[in-house]
Amino acid sequence: EPEVTQTPSHQVTQMGQEVILRCVPISNHLYFYWYRQILGQKVEFLVSFYNNEISEKSEIFDDQFSVERPDGSNFTLKIRSTKLEDSAMYFCASRPGTGDLYGYTFGSGTRLTVV
């Protein structure tokens, strides 16, 4: 069964450093998403991406965050200067453009720890 692959599974970074979280969505999917979950809190929407541009972003997704689909297969989330409060589990997801509108597939997540 097709999967959304996220790497690394766990990343530790120092405060102020840049970090890039990587995702490989399912190959024929057209819509891409990042969500995050701070430990013990809700899973929150960060950003959606379609046709090589951001289609929607949440208040959390400020200027420190950016997304990119650099090569037609990877979908990355960059945090420019990490803060302690960026420590969370980050989930990538994708869905096809047609068919089941709810057909998200989530990755297994990247746990980011900022120290």
Next chain:
Amino acid sequence: GNSVTQMEGPVTLSEEAFLTINCTYTATGYPSLFWYVQYPGEGLQLLLKATKADDKGSNKGFEATYRKETTSFHLEKGSVQVSDSAVYFCALFLSGTYKYIFGTGTRLKVLA
């Protein structure tokens, strides 16, 4: 605004016990409702869904009924197994937004 509230965990049950995890929601419009499950070390997997009032979603012995009058979507299973140990997330999805609003998740631990 739109939100989902789940019962706090962890929920610890013995094998073959009856499970209920409560979920209520607040939404503008007419959301679809979902339960996702996250097994240890894995991603979020769709467990079941209901797209309109009075629909019942079911999968793997789990059931939930979309109750508009009580704005609820409680998850139930008649007889849990150790392999059901996981975190369960209730979520709503508003048509037109194509994004989910999740609850905080409820950890279920089933003991043999």
